[in-house]
Amino acid sequence: MNGLTTTSRAPKSTAQAGGKAASEILSEIWRALETLTDPEIPVVSLREMGILRDVRGDALHGFEVVITPTYSGCPAMEQIHDDVLATMQQLGHNASVVTQLAPAWTTDWMTAEAHEKLRAYGIAPPLACALSSTQADASDSTTHVLTFARRSATNQKIACPQCASDNTTEISHFGSTACKALYKCLACLETFDYFKPY
Amino acid sequence: MVASSRADAAHIDYLLHLADNAVVLGQRNGEWCGHGPVLEEDIAMTNMSLDLIGQARMLYQHVATLIGDGATEDSLAYFRDAQVFRNYTLLELPHHGALVGYALDNRDYAVTIVRNFLYSSLMLLVWERLQNSSDTQLAAIAAKSIKEVRYHVRHAGDWLVRLGDGTSESHDKAQAALNHLMPYTQEFWSASDFESGVATNGVGVDITSLRNAWEMQLQDTLSEATLQMPTAGGFITTGKQQVHSEHLTFLLEEMQSLARRHPEGVW
Numbered sequence: 001m002n003g004l005t006t007t008s009r010a011p012k013s014t015a016q017a018g019g020k021a022a023s024e025i026l027s028e029i030w031r032a033l034e035t036l037t038d039p040e041i042p043v044v045s046l047r048e049m050g051i052l053r054d055v056r057g058d059a060l061h062g063f064e065v066v067i068t069p070t071y072s073g074c075p076a077m078e079q080i081h082d083d084v085l086a087t088m089q090q091l092g093h094n095a096s097v098v099t100q101l102a103p104a105w106t107t108d109w110m111t112a113e114a115h116e117k118l119r120a121y122g123i124a125p126p127l128a129c130a131l132s133s134t135q136a137d138a139s140d141s142t143t144h145v146l147t148f149a150r151r152s153a154t155n156q157k158i159a160c161p162q163c164a165s166d167n168t169t170e171i172s173h174f175g176s177t178a179c180k181a182l183y184k185c186l187a188c189l190e191t192f193d194y195f196k197p198y
Numbered sequence: 199m200v201a202s203s204r205a206d207a208a209h210i211d212y213l214l215h216l217a218d219n220a221v222v223l224g225q226r227n228g229e230w231c232g233h234g235p236v237l238e239e240d241i242a243m244t245n246m247s248l249d250l251i252g253q254a255r256m257l258y259q260h261v262a263t264l265i266g267d268g269a270t271e272d273s274l275a276y277f278r279d280a281q282v283f284r285n286y287t288l289l290e291l292p293h294h295g296a297l298v299g300y301a302l303d304n305r306d307y308a309v310t311i312v313r314n315f316l317y318s319s320l321m322l323l324v325w326e327r328l329q330n331s332s333d334t335q336l337a338a339i340a341a342k343s344i345k346e347v348r349y350h351v352r353h354a355g356d357w358l359v360r361l362g363d364g365t366s367e368s369h370d371k372a373q374a375a376l377n378h379l380m381p382y383t384q385e386f387w388s389a390s391d392f393e394s395g396v397a398t399n400g401v402g403v404d405i406t407s408l409r410n411a412w413e414m415q416l417q418d419t420l421s422e423a424t425l426q427m428p429t430a431g432g433f434i435t436t437g438k439q440q441v442h443s444e445h446l447t448f449l450l451e452e453m454q455s456l457a458r459r460h461p462e463g464v465w
């Protein structure tokens with residue numbers, strides 16, 4: 001288990017930016033980081049997932065790449081951290097990776113491209129948190145916090161990523177990872193993962 | 199930086215209380231890994247354990263930063279003994295009622311579900327308040343944890359209704375689990391020194407102020423589950439004040455043995 005910040009030391013000669021404009025270097029970094037994907041869902045990039053939050057600094061003083069965890073216990077975070085650091089090293093930059101908790105990651109940050117890619121990969125993308133009864137009820141007043149507890153998400157229509165039918169039913173709140181629920185399509189009878197609103 | 203004043207000590211103890219709660223229940227529920235009553239529940243329980251252990255990690259990391267002196271999340275989780283843990287006694291109990299001979303035998307899923315419901319519905323209220331903690335890192339941890347505990351409450355609540363309002367056997371087991379565990383919830387409301395300390399300085403919440411809301415939630419779900427709310431009386435446990443049942447030592451022995459036999463091992 002590692003701490004919050006780890007620093008990569010690049011070879012000194014390659015850290016020289018060769019006179020490139022700062023904005024050019026930054027877009028080079030973003031382009032390189034764009035190739036990094038979520039280890040659990042290799043079709044979406046860290047940026048599309050909303051995990052990669054910021055790149056700041058400059059070639060002279062080094063860069064800070066800010067990432068934010070999805071679920072608290074997500075085992076992919078260590079891998080993501082290492083992937084980012086290795087990419088920055090390959091580019092020849094001194095860099096550190098900062099893990100930032102606030103503002104808390106939400107599935108609402110996932111881009112439209114990410115939703116499409118998830119669907120094509122066979123995972124139903126998350127509904128917006130505001131539409132999810134789980135989120136809406138709980139943030140209300142304390143005495144009504146549990147109104148969502150008794151029934152599963154039967155009122156939410158989750159479309160099957162295979163056949164697009166919304167005649168689907170939840171099998172289990174928790175699927176192959178903490179961030180997904182397991183659903184079954186009653187039209188094509190395939191099971192599928194649903195990325196839960198968070 | 200060593201915790202210098204009473205307020206600092208209360209702050210650290212409170213964070214450790216939250217962290218120990220999460221790690222102990224995470225470890226306990228992790229015992230279902232490979233033994234769940236059905237595959238979906240095996241997966242659900244281990245996923246929720248992962249959430250709890252993740253929350254514990256963030257809290258231990260935060261404590262380690264505050265106390266310095268070489269402390270790490272690992273030293274706090276693996277190298278503290280049972281008598282300094284501050285988790286609620288409720289969370290260290292085995293997955294069965296009082297009269298079973300061996301801790302690993304006769305696991306009763308009703309006990310697991312009832313405990314998860316009693317605890318996660320409390321934490322829903324606690325994390326909600328802690329989002330406004332004067333400790334900004336704790337507030338950030340609370341903002342993440344509340345998203346996770348909502349799913350934990352939903353899971354436990356659904357199962358409580360399914361068991362309570364199910365067959366006569368599942369109903370009786372759920373009621374027995376509730377009768378067994380309810381007295382342990384008294385510990386939630388008997389405020390300790392460190393809890394009073396953080397309630398006044400804005401780091402923590404006044405736990406006793408959450409009791410009404412918690413009981414209303416519980417009553418609501420129990421009615422639908424056709425279960426009777428038992429009276430919580432008798433001995434008030436003191437786990438958060440570091441006096442535990444015999445079960446914590448066994449749980450920690452299993453959790454800590456690897457790290458202790460291979461100190462500073464990396465993998």
